[in-house]
Amino acid sequence: MDEELMFRILTLGMPLVIGGLFLIIGMVTYQSEKKKQITCTVNVLGKVKDMASYSDREGGLTCHPIFEYVAGNETIVTESQYGTSRPRYEVGQEIEIYYNPEKVEEYYIKGETLPKRFAIIFSVVGALVMIMGIISSVIISY
8 A cells, every 4th residue: 555545544534434433423312312302202200319420530520310200100210321520410309201101211301401412512523523634635635
C-alpha cells in the first residue's frame, strides 16, 4: 500500500467511520426514545427508590436513579441507564412514569430530557467528526 493511499484512509476513512458510529448511536438512541413514547401508554405514579453510585477511573462519581412503579399487580424496580455526576432526583421523590402494557419493564419518565440530550450530543459530535474528516481530506489534497 503506498503512502498516499494510507494517508487518505487515515484522514478521511477514520473520521468517517468514527463519526458514523457516533451518529448511528445518537440516531438509534433518539428513535428508541421516540418508540417508547408511542408504546408506553400506561401512566402511573412511581418513585425514586434508591440511588446507585459508580466510581470511574478518575475518581468521579456517577449517580443512577433506581425507579419503582406498579404495573398491574407487579412491582417493577429498575435502574436508569442514564447517570449523572449529581443526582437528578431525590430518593422518595414521586415521578410520572409511562410503561408499555405489553412489556411492563419498558418505560419512560415524563419530562426526562437526558436521553434526548444524549442522542443529540452523539449525533452532533458524529456529524462534526465526519465533516472535519471530509474538510481535512479536501484541504490536504490541494
